Amino acid sequence: MTDMFPQQIDVALSVNGEAVEARVPAGRHLIDFLRLDLGLTGAHAGCEHGVCGACTVRVDGRSVRGCLMLAAQAHGAEVWTVEGLSETGEIADLQEAFVARNALQCGFCTPGMLVAAQELVASAPAPTREQIRERLSGNYCRCTGYEAIIDAVEAVAQARAGGAAR
Amino acid sequence: MRKFEYLRPTSVEEAVAAASRPGAAYLAGGTNLLDLMKTGAAGPELLVDVTRLPGLDAIEPLTDGGLRVGAMVRNADVARDAAMRRNFPMVVEALLSGASGQLRNMATVGGNLLQRTRCAWFQTPEAACGRRDPGAGCDARDQAGRSHAVLGWSERCVAANPSDFCVPLAALDAQVEIAGPGGRRDVALRELHRLPGDTPHVETALAPGELIVALRLPGAGAGFGRFSRYLKVRERTSYAFALVSAAAALRVEGGAILEARLALGGVAARPWRAVEAEAALIGAAPDAGAFRAAAEAALEAARPSGDNAFKIELARRTAARALALAAAGAPERMPALPASPFADIGAPAHA
Numbered sequence: 001m002t003d004m005f006p007q008q009i010d011v012a013l014s015v016n017g018e019a020v021e022a023r024v025p026a027g028r029h030l031i032d033f034l035r036l037d038l039g040l041t042g043a044h045a046g047c048e049h050g051v052c053g054a055c056t057v058r059v060d061g062r063s064v065r066g067c068l069m070l071a072a073q074a075h076g077a078e079v080w081t082v083e084g085l086s087e088t089g090e091i092a093d094l095q096e097a098f099v100a101r102n103a104l105q106c107g108f109c110t111p112g113m114l115v116a117a118q119e120l121v122a123s124a125p126a127p128t129r130e131q132i133r134e135r136l137s138g139n140y141c142r143c144t145g146y147e148a149i150i151d152a153v154e155a156v157a158q159a160r161a162g163g164a165a166r
Numbered sequence: 167m168r169k170f171e172y173l174r175p176t177s178v179e180e181a182v183a184a185a186s187r188p189g190a191a192y193l194a195g196g197t198n199l200l201d202l203m204k205t206g207a208a209g210p211e212l213l214v215d216v217t218r219l220p221g222l223d224a225i226e227p228l229t230d231g232g233l234r235v236g237a238m239v240r241n242a243d244v245a246r247d248a249a250m251r252r253n254f255p256m257v258v259e260a261l262l263s264g265a266s267g268q269l270r271n272m273a274t275v276g277g278n279l280l281q282r283t284r285c286a287w288f289q290t291p292e293a294a295c296g297r298r299d300p301g302a303g304c305d306a307r308d309q310a311g312r313s314h315a316v317l318g319w320s321e322r323c324v325a326a327n328p329s330d331f332c333v334p335l336a337a338l339d340a341q342v343e344i345a346g347p348g349g350r351r352d353v354a355l356r357e358l359h360r361l362p363g364d365t366p367h368v369e370t371a372l373a374p375g376e377l378i379v380a381l382r383l384p385g386a387g388a389g390f391g392r393f394s395r396y397l398k399v400r401e402r403t404s405y406a407f408a409l410v411s412a413a414a415a416l417r418v419e420g421g422a423i424l425e426a427r428l429a430l431g432g433v434a435a436r437p438w439r440a441v442e443a444e445a446a447l448i449g450a451a452p453d454a455g456a457f458r459a460a461a462e463a464a465l466e467a468a469r470p471s472g473d474n475a476f477k478i479e480l481a482r483r484t485a486a487r488a489l490a491l492a493a494a495g496a497p498e499r500m501p502a503l504p505a506s507p508f509a510d511i512g513a514p515a516h517a
Contacts, residue, residue: 001211002187005171026172026213029200049201050269062242062271068200069272070193072172073215116267130502137404138266 009072015040016084024071031055031066033074034081042082042111046140053139056112057081063119082111091118093159097152105143113139117153126161129154167203171212178219178345178379185214186347186375192216194238194277197269202282206291207298217274222379225250231385237276237343237378241331242267244275253388255496256334256413260396263505264330266405276378279332279342279358280370283325283435284313284407296322297366304366310473312401312409316481317468318434323366324471326432327359330505334396334413336437337429338387346376355381359436366435390415390427395491398431398505399484408432410481411505412488416452423447423456428464428489433481440464443485452493454486461485 001007012021015038024033031048034040034057046054048067055066058080085091091114097103104110113136120127120135127135132153133146141149175181185192189211193199202208216222222238225247233249244250245261265273287293287306294303306314306324314324332355340355353371360368372378394415400406411431417424426447430438443464450456461482468478487507501509 001169002171002189004187005173005184005212007169007171009172026170027167049204050197053266053268056268062240063268064272065197065268068196068269070172070196070200070213070215072174073193073196073217075174119267128502134404134503135267138268 009075011072011075013074013076014078016080016087022071026070026072028071029067030057030059030069030071030074030079033071034066034079040081040083042086043115044108044111046108051140052109053112053116054109056115056139058085058115058119063115080115082114085115085118093156094118094121094152097156098149101148101152101155103145103148103152105141105145109139109141113141113149117149117156121153121157121160125157127154127157132157168206168209168211170210172215173212174215174218176219178221178377181214181216181219182345182347182375182377184212185377187212188374190214190375192276192377194274195240195272197265197273198277198281202289205289207289216276216377228382228385231388232383235275235381235383237380238274240271241265241273241275241278242270245270253391254334254338254383254394255392256394256396256415256492257331257338257383259496259500259504260330260334260398260411260413262500263396263398263411275331275381278329279355279378279381280372281329282369284328285311285325287311288325297325297362297369300365300367306472308472311471312474312477313407313432314471314474315434316470316474316477317430317438317465318361318436319471320362320364320366322364323362323435325362325366325435327435327437328407328432329437330396330398330408330411330431332359332437333411333429333431334394335381335383336439337413337415337427338383341382341384342378343380343382344372344376345379346373348373350379352382356436356439361435369435387415387427390417390425390492392496393417393492394427395488395496396505397484397488397491397507399480399507403503403506403508410477410484412481412485414485414488414492416447416489416492418452418493421451423450423452426460426489428460428485430464430481430485433468433477438464440485442466447489452489454490457486457489458482460489
C-alpha cells in the first residue's frame with residue numbers, strides 16, 4: 001500500500017431512480033454493492049469473472065457486467081437493475097414473453113438475459129435470430145433453454161415493431 | 167482479492183503522477199484487470215481510475231483522412247462510429263467479433279490495446295509464469311495449449327496476444343499516443359507489444375506511469391475502404407478468443423494488386439504484421455494462387471510451441487481466405503456474426 005490514497009470511497013449515484021449515497025471499500029464490486037449493501041438481489045453473482053452474464057445491469061444507459069465494475073466507478077452514474085426495470089414496466093412485454101414461451105427454467109440467468117435483451121430490442125428494431133443469438137452469446141443459460149429465449153426476444157422485437165408475433 | 171487504494175484523478179497529469187508509483191495500475195473498463203485481480207494473477211496496490219479523465223472520449227477526423235480515437239472511447243462506440251465503419255470496416259468487424267455486448271460496452275480502446283494474454287498458466291497464480299513473475303520460468307511450455315503462439319515465441323514464454331482489435335490496427339499502421347512522466351510521445355502499434363525473448367515480463371513498450379491517451383489511424387489506410395476484412399477462427403462462432411485470425415486489405419487496379427496489408431492474430435505475443443506476405447502480393451493478380459503464396463510467406467518462420475502445430479496450417483488458410491474476402495469486398499451490411507467463417511451459412515438448424 002502507498003498509504004497515500006483512500007481504501008474507502010464515498011459514492012453518490014442513482015439506483016433505479018433513487019439517489020443513493022454510501023461509503024464502500026475500494027474492492028467492492030458493483031454487483032456486491034447492489035446485492036449485499038442495497039438488498040437488490042435481482043441481478044445475480046454467477047461466475048464473478050465476467051463470463052456468464054448473470055450480473056448484467058444497466059449503467060448510464062448500457063448493459064454492463066456488474067462483477068467487473070467497482071462500486072467506486074459507479075459514482076455519479078445512473079444504475080438500473082431488473083427490479084427497477086420491472087417496476088417502471090419497461091420490460092413488461094419481455095417478461096410476459098419469457099413466461100409465455102417458457103424461456104426460463106431455473107431462472108438464474110433471467111435477470112441478466114432481460115437486461116441484455118432489452119438493450120438489443122431497444123437499439124435494433126428488427127433483429128434477426130442470428131443477431132439475437134450473437135447479442136445474447138455473453139449470457140449463459142445453464143438449463144440450455146436458448147431456443148425459447150430467442151423465440152421470446154424475437155416475438156417482442158416483432159411486436160414492438162408493429163408486426164404480429166409468431 | 168487483495169486490498170488496494172483507489173484514486174479517481176481529474177487530469178492526465180495527476181493520473182500519471184499517481185500511477186508512476188510502484189504497485190500502481192491504471193483502471194479503465196476493468197474487464198481484464200479486475201478479473202486478473204480476482205484470480206490473483208494481478209495484485210496492484212493502487213488503482214488509478216482513468217475512465218473519467220477529460221478529453222479522452224472522442225473520435226475525431228484527422229486532416230489526412232484518418233481518425234483519432236480517444237483512449238477511453240468504449241469498444242462499442244468505436245464499432246458504432248459512422249466514419250470508422252466507412253473508412254476502416256475491418257476494425258469494426260474485429261471489434262464486433264470480440265467479447266460480448268456488455269463487455270464491449272465497458273472495454274476501452276486503451277484497455278484493449280493493453281489486455282493481457284489469456285494463457286491459462288499466466289492467469290493461474292499457482293503456475294510458474296515468467297510473464298507474470300520475472301524469472302519464474304514457464305509451466306505452459308510443451309502443454310497442449312491451443313491458444314499458444316507459433317511465431318515469435320521463446321523458451322521463456324509461449325503466450326499469444328488475445329486482442330482482435332489490435333490485428334487490423336497493426337495492418338493499418340496505427341499510432342499510439344502516450345502521456346508519461348517524461349511528457350508525450352508516439353509509439354507505433356506494431357512496436358507496442360514486445361516479443362518475449364528472455365524478458366517476457368516486459369510486455370509492452372510503455373514505461374512505468376505511461377498512459378495511452380489516444381490511437382491514430384492514418385488516412386493512408388482509409389483508401390482500402392470496403393476491400394478490407396477481418397476473419398476469425400475460434401472454437402465457437404461468438405464470444406470466444408481467436409485460435410487464429412487475419413486482417414487483410416487490398417488495393418487492386420487493372421487486375422493487379424497495387425497495395426496489400428496483412429496481419430495475423432492469435433499466433434504471437436503481438437499482432438503479427440506479415441510484411442513478407444504483403445511484398446509477395448504486389449503486382450500479382452488477386453487470385454487463390456497469389457493468396458496461398460502470400461500465406462506461405464507469412465508463416466515461413468512459424469514453428470509449434472507445443473501441441474499446436476495445427477495452428478500453422480490453420481493460419482495459412484485463414485490468411486489466404488481473409489485476402490480472398492478482402493478482394494471481394496465487405497458486404498454492405500455487417501454480418502450478424504462478424505468475422506465468422508460461417509457468416510454466410512445462416513442460422514443453424516436445431517432439433
